[in-house]
Amino acid sequence: MKEGELIELLYEVLSLSQREDCVLFDMEEHYVVVGCDMVHERTDFPFQMTPYQRGWMSVAVSLSDIAAMGAQPLGVLVALGIPEGTPPSYVRQMAEGMRGCAAHAGTRVLGGDTDRHDELTVCTTGVGIVSKRYCARRRGAHVGDVVAITGTLGDAACGFALLSGKLRGDPLSDPLKAHEREGLIERALMPIPRVREGMEIARVCTSMMDTSDGLAMSLHELSAQSGVGFEIYEHMLPISEGVRACTEDVLEMALYGAGDFELLFTIPERAVHMLEHTRPTVIGRVVEQREVVLRKSDGSSVPIDRRGWEHIF
Template sequence: MNDPTSVSELGERPLISRLSGVFGSVHNPDVPLGAGPDDCAVIDISEDEYMVITTDMLHRKTDFPLCMTPWQIGWMSAAVNFSDVASMGARPIGFLSAMGFSKDTDLSFVDEVSRGMNDCARFCGTSVIGGDIDTHDELTITGTCLGKVKKSELLTRRGAKPGDIVCVTGFAGSAGAALHALENDIDIPDSLLNTLLEPVPRVSEAQKLALTGAVTSMMDTSDGLAMSLHDLADLNNVGFRIDEDSLPIQKEIEDHVTSESSELTDFALYTGGDFELLFTVSPDMLEVAQTACYLNVIGNVVDREVGTILRCHSGKNLTINRKGYLQLGN
């Protein structure tokens, strides 16, 4: 029976869940984790190691702000994939890219996109190892990243339990605030603007955290902190209590974009584009995790019945809504 619902009506996450049911219907003994909620597929390659693989498609109109340079477009195209590999605790081992350019694209543009992509791969300790080029009506770049991780160090979205501590690397809401500034002609310093245009995948931090054995679940925050919290909550059948006072908000947002407390909180929770790591840690292992990298403690895991809530400055508890950056339906 045909389903007349369009992809935009259904939305990105329900569509992913729908297709995961199709692709995951056949058991593959070589793939412990295939199509599903995690950021990467996991392939069994040896007695001690897994390979992780992810892919992401980006478009000129929806993913690259007009002010981005070709180099930044290339960097971003690679960074989104390296961030997914990082969220599994893996070490990147190669990057492939399929690029579609319009027929009249200048070769200098193609060169700079490629240089940005290559520079991001080098920053993450690997290289561009192949791909494909074609003509397309709109600039479209699909990246595929491969990584390796010891089986004992693989991190997934599953494992959070009540009592665990909730942490993030870096800041929350910086990329969203930078995009807001661009759209409203607000002058901001490069230290804020580059969080949007040149995001840094937390590859090194993730590998160090994986080594500690302290992390119980992990994902990146590219779709926004609130959306990521709800994804983890649903998968682990838990809730979250997040402290508003602990949300790590970049000072430049308050200095240049807004000083309103409610708007700062909205940026931190409900905007995407930050390639930070959101993870949960066993309470008795927090100090060990803190030796691995700089992190911010923002709350704790609670029972499902409590929900996903924000403990505000005032002492009130507010529901954190399931919203953030989504493709297809946004």
């Protein structure tokens, strides 16, 4: 069973009607937003990750969900499952990474729980608050809106591929390319939750979510929730020089690579200039036909598959 199928099953059994990044609690003029994520030693942490980076990523995944709602984070709760014999110094470094990521997003770790576990497992719960007027949802995209994204695409996927040996990249004898390589790896191991950008975007966007599972998966999710389609322009995709230097399969990384934790959103074209600090890249348009397609440089169109990161159960 794929992760998407499992989620659909749980939504049906639990009678959940809304698929958002977080649960919303009505507080008169505001929503308190709450979202949780779980990461594991074997499936989420490459062996090259330091304890600090593991702590950082554990918090980043929850704060990215808070960012996608346009909320200001209030704090993070952490449930930590630790294997027997884990040195206190290891836990200390992980905690420092958690604190560092939370501080970068303008918040802090509030507390949580600990337990013994067969493998290192961290479950984080992010809590935030947002005005009802500015709460971003996955639904709400309108035909004629433009599609935009923060940052660049494929960096984290390329970094993970370099770590795993699937990509060799260029020899480290070239200092510039070595620097680009290290930048891709850092993007993979220490993702930055776009909290400040999310709060700015939410004031003018019509829909939004993060791209932790990859651009293609996020496009299909926004399409399904809003009942619209997307036309994405290949020549407008923001791809870093590092990705271009490390792989020939640039488009595969940009569309289907996971782990970037950027914000994908739709917005009226006239409002793009209002995002003075975020400076997103427009990559396409919202269309009526419920398809997600890529417009190639030669004018032809090809479907963007619904695939990216998914756990298999």
